[in-house]
Amino acid sequence: MIGFMLAVFGTALFSLKSIFIKFLYAEGLNTDSVITLRMAISLPIYLGIFIWLQKRSDDRSYRSFLPMIAFLGFIGYFLSSWLDLKGLEMISAQLERLTLFTYPIMVAILGAIFFKTPLSRAVIWSLLMTYSGLMLVFVEELNFSGEDTVFGTLMVFLAALSFSFYVLFGKQVISKIGSQMFTSLAMSISSVFVLLYFGLFHDFSQLDVSSKAWFWLVMLAVFSTVVPSYMIAEAIHKIGPAQTGIIGSLGPVMTMGMAVWLLHEPFTSYHLAGLLLVVFGVGILTKAKP
Template structure:
């Protein structure tokens, strides 16, 4: 296990997750919608992931047991998490949705302690507290029970996604292979759901397809592959804590590209999150949890 490598890929994944919503919003202006973006970001990444496997001479075949696990994984992170989180935006603010979604690092840590009887160091607990307080400072907007429930479900499912990679043994599989099959299964699930709900669009402007492809490349090809690498090297708890770097990226890029205001509250929130990430970065721990 390589802690530096694990932290690096976890931070990169969080950074990508943080800036790609901007590309997603741009694609909406060009004829797309959240269902289409979620479907295409998985579907368009499949050839890229297959090419990565061929380049590394990694066999694409899987056992029946592995396929079952990958089918379950595809239903979680790239399908249910995205659908419930995006759907919550229709009822509550993005800030509140993001805050509630970030219950997942707490759920991961608690699950490791209570269910899997793992020891989580005091440093990681402190990092979790700092980062969670930071994310909670983004809490804002009007209340809606449906929106709150959907956002919470997205956090619960993503926590299960992170833990499943670690506890199912999939973390030992080649990362691009995990993402390849997860993208295939997610594409199938989303296509069926999208066709039944008549929410997948097949016509967009050139710019819309370009933004969609960029989201597919950065999220489904890169970030979704970086997460298993992080779990492999630093464990699910640290990967989840470092994932809180995502809202910082969104805040900074929102100020930079969209001219959004930067408040003292947001600055303090970013400082708290960075403090948590810094703690897990400098803490010496040979056994990830």
């Protein structure tokens, strides 16, 4: 139950991410500046928690996992985040969140490929339904945004694929060193990757951030990055990546509601049909799982 609640609240906070980023784009920031400032704010928090965890325990077994943690941090919170934010420049928050939803499908498929995890009939049917819902919204968005929708959706799809590797293989490391230590290290390392990337290809002195943008950046970094990252990692530890991914499917419902309310994005009958398919797909999984 604790793992379930962590997954639900972590998903809810992550669902606000798209909304905060859209507000930041409206303030004149772009993908590179948002991801850099987001991780720059987050890094001291993650390092502080890492130091605190070190003082609480003499266990240094995490050192043998540092190469794997660095790889997972790179694909899970640098590459995946960059692709996601780039896609969000071109598509609505609703379509972005629904596309990210495909990562539980990828986790299940990758689990079957790498770990021989069986795919039950209920899982297959529910995932087919959620994909159908995604396609309905995608086709409708094409009518509003045109060709940019295709490229933007592809970017977010690749972000979901990258994150699915993080979820699947992160479980192995989390079980060895604990979710808090893993999250602190993975996010700290990914923050360093982001800062190095920006330093190599951009000029920090050219960043122009308004006071309102700083407010949204803090909200994004703390409440849609730091807090839910620990929640999701602990949920993966307690209930596994597959079930965490299934609960994560509620994220599109939350994001779509907030996008319509706060961003005034269009919500047509196609959006409603896609949303209902997602909800019904989640319902099948919930009923099938004791």
